[in-house]
Amino acid sequence: xxxxxxxxxxxxxxxxxxxxxxxxxxxxxxxxxxxxxxxxxxxxxxxxxxxxxxxxxxxxxxxxxxxxxxxxxxxxxxxxxxx
Numbered sequence: 727x728x729x730x731x732x733x734x735x736x737x738x739x740x741x742x743x744x745x746x747x748x749x750x751x752x753x754x755x756x757x758x759x760x761x762x763x764x765x766x767x768x769x770x771x772x773x774x775x776x777x778x779x780x781x782x783x784x785x786x787x788x789x790x791x792x793x794x795x796x797x798x799x800x801x802x803x804x805x806x807x808x809x
Contacts, residue, residue, distance in 0.1 A: 730764075731785045735776035740784075751798060758798035764789035 727746055734740045752758045770788040772778035 729787050730789075732774045732788050733785050735774065735784065737775070740774065741788075752800040755801040757796050757801070759792070759794045760797045761792040761794040763793045765791040767791070 727748055729744055729746050730741050731744045731746075732740055733742055749758065766789045769778060770790065773780065773782060773786075774788055
């Protein structure tokens with residue numbers, strides 16, 4: 727999969743598009759979503775700069791909101807209406 731990765735604290739120049747391994751299949755009562763769009767908010771900019779109270783150590787993938795399609799389900803749910 728491709729991902730935009732924050733490789734160090736800083737501005738937009740620290741972002742790089744990288745090929746990463748595909749995630750493992752979903753665990754019990756989990757779904758797997760193929761992210762098609764990801765939003766970056768002010769909090770993400772602060773995290774990239776290393777000035778937010780939560781500071782993930784680089785490298786990390788910024789963006790706390792996303793949109794996509796469910797590609798795998800592993801739960802008792804049998805249809806989207808029961809998720």
